[in-house]
Amino acid sequence: MSNPYSMTYGRIPDQLISRQMQSDIVCNAFMAEHPSQQVFMITGVRGTGKTVFMTEAGRRLAEDQRFIVAELNPEKDLLQGLAAKLSSDHALARIFQTAKINLSFFGLGLEVTGSVPITDIETALSKMLASLKNKGKRVLIEIDEVTNTQNMRTFSSAFQIFVRQDLPVYLLMTGLYENINALQNEKSLTFLYRAPKIELNALNIGAVADNYRKTFSLSQEDALAMAKETKGYSFAFQTLGFLTYENSGNFRMVRDQYKQYLEEYSYEKIWSELSANDRKILIAMTTCPGGRIQDVREQLEYTTNQFNPYRKRLIRKGVITGTERGYVHFALPLFEKFVEECASDDDWSDLTENPEHDEFVNEADFQGNTSKRDVIARKDSMTLAQLLENKYEEGRAEGIAQAVCRLFAKGRNVGEIMDLLDLEKDAVEAAIQKGNKPY
Numbered sequence: 001m002s003n004p005y006s007m008t009y010g011r012i013p014d015q016l017i018s019r020q021m022q023s024d025i026v027c028n029a030f031m032a033e034h035p036s037q038q039v040f041m042i043t044g045v046r047g048t049g050k051t052v053f054m055t056e057a058g059r060r061l062a063e064d065q066r067f068i069v070a071e072l073n074p075e076k077d078l079l080q081g082l083a084a085k086l087s088s089d090h091a092l093a094r095i096f097q098t099a100k101i102n103l104s105f106f107g108l109g110l111e112v113t114g115s116v117p118i119t120d121i122e123t124a125l126s127k128m129l130a131s132l133k134n135k136g137k138r139v140l141i142e143i144d145e146v147t148n149t150q151n152m153r154t155f156s157s158a159f160q161i162f163v164r165q166d167l168p169v170y171l172l173m174t175g176l177y178e179n180i181n182a183l184q185n186e187k188s189l190t191f192l193y194r195a196p197k198i199e200l201n202a203l204n205i206g207a208v209a210d211n212y213r214k215t216f217s218l219s220q221e222d223a224l225a226m227a228k229e230t231k232g233y234s235f236a237f238q239t240l241g242f243l244t245y246e247n248s249g250n251f252r253m254v255r256d257q258y259k260q261y262l263e264e265y266s267y268e269k270i271w272s273e274l275s276a277n278d279r280k281i282l283i284a285m286t287t288c289p290g291g292r293i294q295d296v297r298e299q300l301e302y303t304t305n306q307f308n309p310y311r312k313r314l315i316r317k318g319v320i321t322g323t324e325r326g327y328v329h330f331a332l333p334l335f336e337k338f339v340e341e342c343a344s345d346d347d348w349s350d351l352t353e354n355p356e357h358d359e360f361v362n363e364a365d366f367q368g369n370t371s372k373r374d375v376i377a378r379k380d381s382m383t384l385a386q387l388l389e390n391k392y393e394e395g396r397a398e399g400i401a402q403a404v405c406r407l408f409a410k411g412r413n414v415g416e417i418m419d420l421l422d423l424e425k426d427a428v429e430a431a432i433q434k435g436n437k438p439y
Contacts, residue, residue, distance in 0.1 A: 004215065005241035007265065010051035010144070013238060015215060017207050019053055022198050026057045030140065030170045031064055037196060038163055041184075042174040044200035045318030045332070047235030047266045050174035051144050053200060057172060061140050068092065068132070071142040078155035079121045082141065084108060086128055099131035122158050129167040138168040146175040148182040148413065153189065160191045176273070177316045178415075185415030185425075201318070202232025202331065212241065216249040226251045229258070231333040235266055259334050267338045270319065281310045282319070283343040286336055291327045309423075404431035 006013035029037040042050045061067045070085040072078050086092050087108045096103070103124055105117040118124040132139060141159075146152055162169045175183070184193045205227050213223035226244070229251070230236035239261050243254040271279070280300065288295040297307045311328060314320045321331045330336045400421065407417045417428050 003242055003245045005238045005245060007235075007239050007242050007261065009047075009235075010055070012052050012055055015211060015238075015241060016052070016056075017203050017211060017234075017237065018056065019049075019200065019203075022200070023053065023057050023060065026172070026198065027060050030061060030067075030138070035170070038169065039159075039171045039173075039192070039195040040198055041180050041192070041195050042172065042198045042200065043177050043180045046176070046270055047233060048200040048318060049234035050200055052234075053198070054142055054144065054172050054174050058140060058142050061170075066136055066138045067140050068137055069140045069142065071144075074143050074146055074149070074152060076151070078143070078151055079125060079158055080106065082139075083121060083125055083128065086132075086139070092132070095131050095135055096128055099127065099134075101127050101131065122161070125158070126162065126165060126167065129162060129169060130165075133168045138170060140170045140172065143171070143173045145179075146173045146183060147179045148186070148416065152183060153186060156183070156186075156189050156192060160189065163191065177318070178273075181418075182413060182415035185413055185418075187413075200234075203230075203234060203237060205230075205232055208232060208237055211237075212244075212251075215241065216244060216251075218249075222251075229255075229333060231331065233332050236262060236333045239265075259337070262332075262334055263338055267332070267335060270332075271338070271342060274317075274319070277310060278314060278317075278319075279339075279342070281307075281314060282330075282339045285320070285328060285330065286340045286343065291324075291329045293326055293328055296328065400427075401431040401434060404428055408432050 004014035026040050029035055029040070042054055044050055058069050058071070062069045068086070068089070070082055072081045072085070083103065083106060087096060087103055100115040101124065102115040102117045105119050106121065106124065118127065129139060143152075159169060159171060173180075180197070183189065184195070186192070205224075208230055209220075209223040209227035212218055212226045213220065216223075216226075218226065226240065230240055236258075240251060240254070240258050243257055243261070244251040247254050274282075281296070284296050284299045285291065287299055293307070293311070297304070300307070311320070311322060314328075315322045318331055319335070320328050322328050330339075400423070403421060404417055404423070404427075407421075414425060414428050414432075417423070418425055421428070
């Protein structure tokens with residue numbers, strides 16, 4: 001028998017703990033006679049099973065004869081890709097030909113005699129979707145690992161028009177919190193801002209234990225101990241199961257290998273995508289074993305207002321948990337040990353020494369005697385107006401505001417600037433609105 005667990009991202013493994021409740025939310029909404037939603041955004045930290053969840057939901061919907069599932073590559077022209085997917089199906093191609101939709105201009109092979117070729121891809125898709133609607137069909141579009149690219153913005157704008165035209169289109173997208181957030185904050189894509197999110201958090205430990213108990217014939221006690229090693233992290237569940245299967249069911253013998261796989265295939269990437277200040281918070285947490293927020297803040301010399309934006313963002317990214325009032329804890333198994341090792345490997349005495357640590361260092365002009373270190377240390381949830389109320393903070397506020405305006409002028413959107421500078425939305429918008437006016 002082959003190993004029932006898989007460490008391959010995106011592949012549906014034989015052993016899977018289904019997120020039935022969340023899958024039902026998506027499928028019931030899309031299958032309803034009068035759908036309440038036509039878009040769901042699936043988010044979570046790397047390795048939480050976003051792609052598997054989307055694929056599983058897509059398969060469920062494909063069992064309904066009304067649904068046509070089109071999986072698109074976010075790196076390519078999405079509108080062209082959707083038209084190509086639909087027209088390549090012989091049954092659908094006949095529907096388009098009967099409706100006299102001539103797609104020959106796009107090289108899709110659908111030339112209709114006596115019908116003028118359509119030269120605009122958005123118009124072509126509107127006609128294709130309308131013809132499918134007349135046949136009682138619905139189109140589910142799946143896009144994995146979305147980012148805020150021009151391709152994605154163009155597609156989302158067109159999708160918004162299709163929805164307004166009452167066309168039968170449905171969209172499932174997966175993405176990291178920061179990428180979804182950046183896309184939602186695009187001013188022209190307000191419908192995405194209101195789109196519901198499916199946040200994939202930890203798997204139920206009881207379900208993980210039950211799976212391990214049945215697969216490896218473990219006692220209830222050993223199965224629970226093995227499950228707790230994963231903290232409910234989907235990639236950890238698969239990895240520990242895979243390694244244990246390869247080692248004759250002895251999970252205690254694979255701990256070092258398990259740690260190595262988590263670090264190499266997940267944690268190093270997660271760490272590289274965190275800002276310098278996010279990392280600083282996590283490193284401080286390793287020195288406060290109880291996870292008491294007051295202890296972490298004192299270690300960093302942060303006020304509550306300074307600390308809270310980072311805490312909220314790290315929770316949204318799925319790196320820490322904050323369910324216990326006044327405490328924060330690492331959400332991922334053995335991640336605390338990984339952070340400790342990263343802290344010992346790097347010099348964190350000055351976060352500005354390496355420009356890669358924070359794009360703010362490259363973008364801002366700093367005035368007077370205000371140091372780069374000083375400005376970075378003061379990035380928090382206070383609005384620009386609040387900063388300017390105190391003359392002592394005026395130089396810092398001006399530096400932050402100029403950094404915001406420079407990023408905005410370079411094409412960064414509000415969401416991206418929020419993440420890059422660790423600011424709240426109102427502070428970013430206040431700085432953009434003030435622009436180049438004198439302070």
